[in-house]
Amino acid sequence: MDVARSADTASDADEAFDAIVVGGGLIGLAAAWRAAERGVRVAVADPDPGSGASRVAAGMLAPVTEAHYGEEPLLRLGLESARRYPGFIADLERAAGIPAGYRACGTLAVAFDRDDLAALDELAAYHRRLGLESARLTGRECRELEPLLTPAVGGGLLVAGDHQVDNRMLTAALLKALSNAGVPLYRDRVVGITVEGGRVAGARLGAGRALRAGLVVLAAGCHGGDIAGLPPGAVPAVRPVKGQILRLTVPAAQAPFLSRIVRGTVRGRPVYLVPRDHGELVVGATAEELGFDTQVTAGGVYGLLRDAHHLVPGVGELPLAQASAGLRPASADNAPLLGPVGPDGPRGLILATGHYRNGVLLTPVTADVIAELLATGNLPPIAHGFRPTRFDRAPRATAAAAGVGPDRTASR
Numbered sequence: 001m002d003v004a005r006s007a008d009t010a011s012d013a014d015e016a017f018d019a020i021v022v023g024g025g026l027i028g029l030a031a032a033w034r035a036a037e038r039g040v041r042v043a044v045a046d047p048d049p050g051s052g053a054s055r056v057a058a059g060m061l062a063p064v065t066e067a068h069y070g071e072e073p074l075l076r077l078g079l080e081s082a083r084r085y086p087g088f089i090a091d092l093e094r095a096a097g098i099p100a101g102y103r104a105c106g107t108l109a110v111a112f113d114r115d116d117l118a119a120l121d122e123l124a125a126y127h128r129r130l131g132l133e134s135a136r137l138t139g140r141e142c143r144e145l146e147p148l149l150t151p152a153v154g155g156g157l158l159v160a161g162d163h164q165v166d167n168r169m170l171t172a173a174l175l176k177a178l179s180n181a182g183v184p185l186y187r188d189r190v191v192g193i194t195v196e197g198g199r200v201a202g203a204r205l206g207a208g209r210a211l212r213a214g215l216v217v218l219a220a221g222c223h224g225g226d227i228a229g230l231p232p233g234a235v236p237a238v239r240p241v242k243g244q245i246l247r248l249t250v251p252a253a254q255a256p257f258l259s260r261i262v263r264g265t266v267r268g269r270p271v272y273l274v275p276r277d278h279g280e281l282v283v284g285a286t287a288e289e290l291g292f293d294t295q296v297t298a299g300g301v302y303g304l305l306r307d308a309h310h311l312v313p314g315v316g317e318l319p320l321a322q323a324s325a326g327l328r329p330a331s332a333d334n335a336p337l338l339g340p341v342g343p344d345g346p347r348g349l350i351l352a353t354g355h356y357r358n359g360v361l362l363t364p365v366t367a368d369v370i371a372e373l374l375a376t377g378n379l380p381p382i383a384h385g386f387r388p389t390r391f392d393r394a395p396r397a398t399a400a401a402a403g404v405g406p407d408r409t410a411s412r
């Protein structure tokens with residue numbers, strides 16, 4: 001059954017649910033699918049599911065190579081989500097009947113010049129302090145693993161547990177699993193949240209249709225603030241961070257071009273190359289604070305190709321298939337917002353956004369957390385540090401949209 005058609009043909013009597021998920025990116029789709037598995041009557045609304053950051057992303061599952069000083073709680077959440085990935089994919093492939101694109105290939109992080117090498121050694125020391133699995137390699141050892149690396153590479157870190165998933169295949173599998181489960185997908189924009197007596201009562205769609213539900217999950221990435229009916233304290237405090245990214249094609253005669261993810265810094269600038277099984281090579285990504293701009297620029301493409309070419313000169317010979325730009329939803333502390341909004345917002349309004357650079361990685365754990373919350377009213381302990389209410393004490397200017405006040409569980 002086509003889920004879009006099932007929603008389009010639903011009668012008014014069908015349009016009452018336990019929960020509505022606003023946003024059909026990876027986070028929203030996965031949360032809805034896991035919730036439906038738990039028996040929650042759920043619907044998803046999105047004018048073009050899977051078309052935003054979920055489509056543009058590279059699909060790296062990189063809690064260790066993207067670990068940052070001071071972000072240890074986020075690292076723990078990322079490691080837990082990476083641990084859940086194989087089970088999540090197995091369940092999803094069973095439910096969808098199509099492959100979801102997971103590849104356990106590991107990651108090699110390399111350094112280009114002496115300053116890059118010094119930064120790599122700091123990262124290696126940080127990994128050692130935290131007991132994370134990573135192995136320091138010489139430049140020669142790096143080239144033994146990846147012969148197409150430039151001889152200029154001075155050293156690297158092999159992180160055997162940082163893998164990848166093809167985010168476009170993952171999106172397609174989630175859409176199919178939702179369809180197989182009979183979850184309605186409304187291909188329309190949510191223009192308003194309906195609130196009655198201080199509690200969420202449903203959502204209004206652009207075409208004028210009203211959906212009723214006592215629980216609404218905002219999983220619309222950096223577009224969650226566009227929805228009418230939310231008091232300022234309930235609008236997710238996320239800002240868009242633009243990422244430009246390239247998709248190259250590796251001709252069969254040149255495969256395997258790279259055997260694992262290669263990422264590196266080139267004179268302090270980060271770049272990554274993600275080789276897919278089916279011959280795609282994803283090269284990313286810029287990080288630009290330009291509001292809602294999604295223009296692909298000559299400078300963005302040039303910078304990515306220049307740095308990728310410095311690390312792997314053969315990149316210059318590959319056909320360029322696609323250049324795209326997406327918006328990462330970033331919170332004030334780079335960590336996701338998971339759970340009910342505070343007392344400024346209506347009861348029953350739940351956030352699942354702000355995943356910034358980690359949306360694909362954090363999809364399984366976010367889906368589990370939101371499904372548990374929708375099914376039982378309880379936010380699992382692993383998400384307690386990521387409640388939207390954590391910005392309680394922040395100045396109003398930065399917390400205005402974070403959802404402030406003590407936590408509430410969502411009761412059904």
Ligand code: GLY
Binds near residue numbers: 358
């Ligand atoms: N996690 C990779 C990126 O955000 O570019």
